[in-house]
Amino acid sequence: MSTPAKRRLMRDFKRMQQDAPSGVSASPLPDNVMTWNAVIIGPSDTPFEDGTFRLILQFDEQYPNKPPTVKFISEMFHPNVYASGELCLDILQNRWSPTYDVSSILTSVQSLLNDPNISSPANVEAANLYKDHRSQYVKRVRETVENSWNEDDFDDDDDDDEDEN
């Protein structure tokens, strides 16, 4: 537990626990602080609204000097998300800065959802629909949102909104 990367990740975890941005949450695997599960709730007033999108973040010992690998494991329909779930986001590649943390990465991905970059799409179909047939695009996105709920196991959490308040 004592490498700089792990210490930093524990810090990131504490930050997420204490002061998580609205609509995102993340925690390391119980036995491996270098890999995290995360959830992003689709932002309100966007086609992604209320989707529960699951992601994995994988860090290495060079963190925070190197960005983590970030990947959606929920089905996504988005111009900048590959079929594999990996995403194309500059701040996770060439514009990475070691000042970023888990919280800022997730907020950034969250804002990418409704603000895609269609100049170099990872999903050409999504980019084309986004450009030319927006209502089709919205429909496809809504499907993924509904599918994201189906992944949820709702049988035992009826009214959980108050739990964490």
Place this chain on the structure above:
Amino acid sequence: MSTNPFNRILSDVTDPTDWKDTKVPDLAVLDSLERCYICKEFFRAPVLTSCNHTFCSQCIREYLISNNLCPLCKTELFESSLKRDILLEEIVACYSSIRPRLLELLKTEKNSNNDNNEKKEESGSVEKANISEQSTSNTEVCYSPQQNLINDSHKRSSHRDNEEVIEVLSDDERERVSTSSSSPELLGEPAMKKVKIESSHNETLDAIPGREDLVTCPICSTSMSAEELQTRHIDDCLNGRITSRSKPQQLQKKRPSPRAGIASFFKKKDTSPLGTSSISSVSRGAQPLGHSDFYFKEVEKHVTETKKLSKLDFASLTTPRLKEKLAAFKLPIQGTRNQLELRYNQYYVLYNSNLDSNHPVSDKILKHKLNQWEKSHSAFNSESANLFSSRGTISNRSITAKNFSVKEWLDVYQDEFRELIRTARASVAKERKERKKEQAPREEVVETEPTVFKPDAVSPASTPQEIGSTKSVDGGTSSDLTFELDMGSSMLFDSNDTT
């Protein structure tokens, strides 16, 4: 989330949010200002860039090995322009040593008198109170935090200065912690006990500086922490009220010539060791000074012109020459070419950042840190090179491997995800509530019903709560979320170009 085992360690992690539940929550701002934007810890040997940003020397130097832009403002940045910030380092050291005491005093919980539980106070967490109620007189109030101060500064220094060495120390640390927290002690003769523990700890770590050191009382010549001397003992001593606990004789043997801390304010000039030091600037850190003392009195140290290591141009360096260079610094010369280069670079970072510290450590410790670093670096370790393999337990699997199974992952981590969704939903609900409150007066003006996104097709049973409750809210997009973020995160929004 509460089930995550890492939660247990979190109480040891200090964070600006620790101030949230105190009488002065704004101290969170001060707290975060004293932290490096890269490692998010309190500044260690802070340096100022040419664009006026501050980072730990080691953090920014490591980053600059492979980059030449400021991590914050993306201005071009050269290592040679970094300037150490002596005052800030002392301010941070001072702040982080009084931080636990402040946290304790400003806590809003009613059990704020339980000030002899230093673990609780260090972490700022509330749950760990395992101490009995005490009636707290003034002297005790002034006294007990004192111990905590000693303990915390000890802890702090072991975190800050010995981070890379911590595996070696961890047993010691644990022992110390358990000794000090399990003893019923504390009101009787605690200070001495603490000092002893610390001192025996020091034996194993002799050359490691940064910890709160013992100083000699100018009147009775006994050793104690600078804070104790300054806040209490000096008055007692001057008034002839010396308590038995101020005579830790063996300690004097162990610390033959402690450098003066804050206590030197009370000393006559001729006893000050100032200028008599023959120790090289690299090892003199073994006996740190009080914060203000360092700043005001050790002026000559402010212009450390000890030579920094120079960056090597590996392209024009043959492997035998590189090995010669390493050997000249008494560094290991085995390994691949790549490892040799990495090793030199890391030593170069450690060495140069050490020179930026007001309390540099010995070369031996630097080499130990280098060794620890190599152990964790994938390029030196075939096991950790495959840190995330395509086989093995699922938690160690590479998420980019071809045979990575999303289905299996979702299955194994079903509970984790459920918890995460719960948390994320709750935070959205909370924000919506708050926003509604703010928006209430303007609500009728806003007419941005985004009907197109309305999930009509969804049956009510599978619709998550809250979904219908938000449509009239101000049309806010995700950019509204930035208001809560720190500078590092809000920068992300400037640059959402995707590739």
